[in-house]
Amino acid sequence: MxxxxxxxxxxxxxxxxxxxxxxxxxxxxxxxxxxxxxxxxxxxxxxxxxxxxxxxxxxxxxxxxxxxxxxxxxxxxxxxxxxxxxxxxxxxxxxxxxxxxxxxxxxxxxxxxxxxxxxxxxxxxxxxxxxxxxxxxLEEPFLGDPFPGHDKINHALADLQMVVKQNRPDWRIALEQMKGVYVIHDQVTGSRYVGSATGDTGIWARWSSYAQTLHGGNRGLVDLVAEKGEEYFRTNMKFALLEFWSMRTDDGHVLGRESYWKEVLHARSLGHNKN
Structure with missing residues (x-):
């Protein structure tokens, strides 16, 4: 045509x-x-x-x-x-x-x-x-890339900051009622940080804290931001979900899986996890 x-x-x-x-x-x-x-x-x-x-x-x-x-x-x-x-x-x-x-x-x-x-x-x-x-x-004005699916997230912190700033409903609804284990991986060095979202806050709230503070209060990431600078962190640190469950999942199970992934990915010995 x-x-x-x-x-x-x-x-x-x-x-x-x-x-x-x-x-x-x-x-x-x-x-x-x-x-x-x-x-x-x-x-x-x-x-x-x-x-x-x-x-x-x-x-x-x-x-x-x-x-x-x-x-x-x-x-x-x-x-x-x-x-x-x-x-x-x-x-x-x-x-x-x-x-x-x-x-x-x-x-x-x-x-x-x-x-x-x-x-x-x-x-x-x-x-x-x-x-x-x-x-x-488009039928409606473009507001950014749609939520790709829990198993297809591979987005830089700068992307998440944009999503959180816009309070994108497709992302928020998909993530706020989910617990999970996530990895933040450095695109330059390959080093990783493994974290989890537990309690009643969900992945959306946990990742929103990264959007606001860059490091989410994690000691290893605080050190990295101080060393590399904010722009490096926003551009090169990418987020992905390793596993995710409903909010009914016991926190102990989530924390156990977080520990498992820290070992598998050498997040303590070669990455940014301090515990």
């Missing part, structure tokens, strides 16, 4: 020749799709940033945020009108305003397919419009 071109959705009131295309990509710290879905003020900042050149030198910015998993997918982030252009470089020098009357209903719902080559992420809209097609239109 022939793909629908993006040009077919652009209103007649908007001339592509008045737009600069902004293809936002990972900046080394944050994924733009997370910023777009979670923090409107920060997303506005991404579109008002000036480099050493006056890239946004047209009336409008047509903004897209790259998908985490498929680099040819881009989530539509709105059409911004450039009201003023400041001269300060590497700063939020553009004064912009979101034009909700121009494709406003498609913000965070329209996925665009574009295989973008080269390093240039700010382009003349008309020069690349023919290469852009409609990949999908």
């Amino acid at each position: 022939k793909a629908i071109t993006l040009a077919a959705l652009i209103p007649t009131a908007l001339d592509p020749a008045t737009c600069k295309l902004h293809c936002a990509v990972w900046n080394g710290e944050e994924y733009p799709i997370d910023v777009l879905s979670n923090d409107p003020e920060a997303w506005e900042g991404w579109n008002s940033d000036r480099s050493n050149k006056d890239d946004f030198n047209r009336q409008f910015i047509f903004s897209l945020a790259q998908d985490r998993h498929d680099l040819t997918l881009w989530l539509f982030g709105g059409i911004w009108e450039v009201l003023e252009r400041g001269g300060e470089q590497y700063a939020r020098s553009y004064k912009i305003a979101l034009r909700e009357d121009l494709m406003g209903p498609y913000v965070r719902r329209l996925y665009v397919r574009l295989a973008l080559g080269g390093r240039q992420r700010r382009r003349k809209m008309e020069s690349i419009l023919d290469e852009m097609t409609v990949a999908a239109i």
